[in-house]
Amino acid sequence: MLLAMYLQVSLLFFIWTGALTLKICSFNIQSFGESKVAKPEILDVIGKCISRCDIALVMEIKDASGKVFPQLMTHLNSQLNRKKDQYKYVISERLGRKSYKEQYAFIFREKLVSLQAVYQYPDQQEEGEVEDSFAREPFISWFTSSRTAIKNFVIIPIHTAPEAAVREIDALYDVYMNTTQRWKIENIIIMGDFNADCGYVPKKKWRNIRLKSNSSFVWLINDESDTTVKESTHCAYDRIVLHGQNLVQAVDPKSVKIYDFKTAYGLTEKEALAVSDHFPVAFSVISGREPSPLSKSPKKRARKKTSSASYSTGALPAEFPH
Ligand SMILES: *[C@@H]1O[C@H](CO)[C@@H](O)[C@H](O)[C@H]1NC(C)=O
Ligand SMILES: *[C@@H]1O[C@H](CO)[C@@H](O)[C@H](O)[C@H]1NC(C)=O
Numbered sequence: 001m002l003l004a005m006y007l008q009v010s011l012l013f014f015i016w017t018g019a020l021t022l023k024i025c026s027f028n029i030q031s032f033g034e035s036k037v038a039k040p041e042i043l044d045v046i047g048k049c050i051s052r053c054d055i056a057l058v059m060e061i062k063d064a065s066g067k068v069f070p071q072l073m074t075h076l077n078s079q080l081n082r083k084k085d086q087y088k089y090v091i092s093e094r095l096g097r098k099s100y101k102e103q104y105a106f107i108f109r110e111k112l113v114s115l116q117a118v119y120q121y122p123d124q125q126e127e128g129e130v131e132d133s134f135a136r137e138p139f140i141s142w143f144t145s146s147r148t149a150i151k152n153f154v155i156i157p158i159h160t161a162p163e164a165a166v167r168e169i170d171a172l173y174d175v176y177m178n179t180t181q182r183w184k185i186e187n188i189i190i191m192g193d194f195n196a197d198c199g200y201v202p203k204k205k206w207r208n209i210r211l212k213s214n215s216s217f218v219w220l221i222n223d224e225s226d227t228t229v230k231e232s233t234h235c236a237y238d239r240i241v242l243h244g245q246n247l248v249q250a251v252d253p254k255s256v257k258i259y260d261f262k263t264a265y266g267l268t269e270k271e272a273l274a275v276s277d278h279f280p281v282a283f284s285v286i287s288g289r290e291p292s293p294l295s296k297s298p299k300k301r302a303r304k305k306t307s308s309a310s311y312s313t314g315a316l317p318a319e320f321p322h
Contacts (some may be wrong), residue, residue, distance in 0.1 A: 092139035140255030198235035255284035
């Protein structure tokens with residue numbers, strides 16, 4: 001009786017997880033602070049953008065009081081009907097060389113992923129210490145998810161200083177090395193507002209950037225993309241870079257999207273720019289399951305089927321229009 005129940009439950013679990021993908025987003029919410037959180041129409045669009053994601057990296061948080069970001073979280077979770085969709089978050093300290101500071105945050109669905117560890121990259125500013133490569137050192141976060149094909153992955157977030165973009169993007173290679181040595185994890189996602197275009201990274205500089213010249217890194221947003229809201233600009237500032245064969249194989253290329261919230265919500269350019277000057281970028285990791293001691297062989301077959309199906313059909317249709 002108990003065994004029968006267990007079988008039934010695990011079957012249901014399988015059917016449910018079979019359709020699941022994990023959507024990961026990166027969003028520079030330009031100067032996100034008191035004045036944005038106080039405007040319901042802006043907060044609403046930000047909330048809608050984030051609620052499309054299972055993990056969202058949020059950048060350019062300016063919250064000296066420490067009260068603004070929790071308001072976003074309260075708003076976000078109050079919009080969700082189902083308890084299982086609830087978000088948790090982790091936020092960095094305020095980062096910056098001088099008085100100007102920003103924070104990184106990860107917002108994630110607690111039923112789908114867990115935060116295993118965080119590591120604030122120790123790019124100290126004191127002289128004689130390590131080199132000061134970054135204006136806002138990556139807030140490296142290690143996630144686990146038992147429900148996706150990739151159980152362990154690390155996200156290295158970055159918002160470069162525009163005028164130092166070439167040097168900072170190149171230095172992300174060192175951060176990558178440091179991270180894999182520290183945690184021995186293959187699957188690494190480096191993403192954020194790289195400022196990787198339009199004068200900040202001239203074409204001829206790319207070959208000096210190790211993250212680009214080394215073919216073991218896979219860039220999902222190409223140089224021709226436009227991640228800016230402004231109609232008069234066309235720049236691929238926001239990027240997603242993958243490392244790790246299993247991770248790369250678990251990402252459906254068709255899931256990579258720049259989310260044009262201006263068109264999606266019928267906003268004017270001015271209204272959209274009030275939200276941010278960047279569109280979110282996103283991609284999805286396909287589902288998968290832990291092998292279970294029960295009914296090993298059928299699950300194995302099923303798993304194979306799941307991954308190939310996700311490749312051919314693309315699990316995410318018109319959700320993220322260009
Ligand atoms: C990572 O970098 C920090 C400082 O840059 C250094 O102290 C640490 O030893 C590095 N770790 C690894 C594993 O390279
Ligand atoms: C590329 O990066 C990998 C780390 O994933 C490293 O092992 C390899 O030596 C690099 N290749 C070159 C040509 O630098």
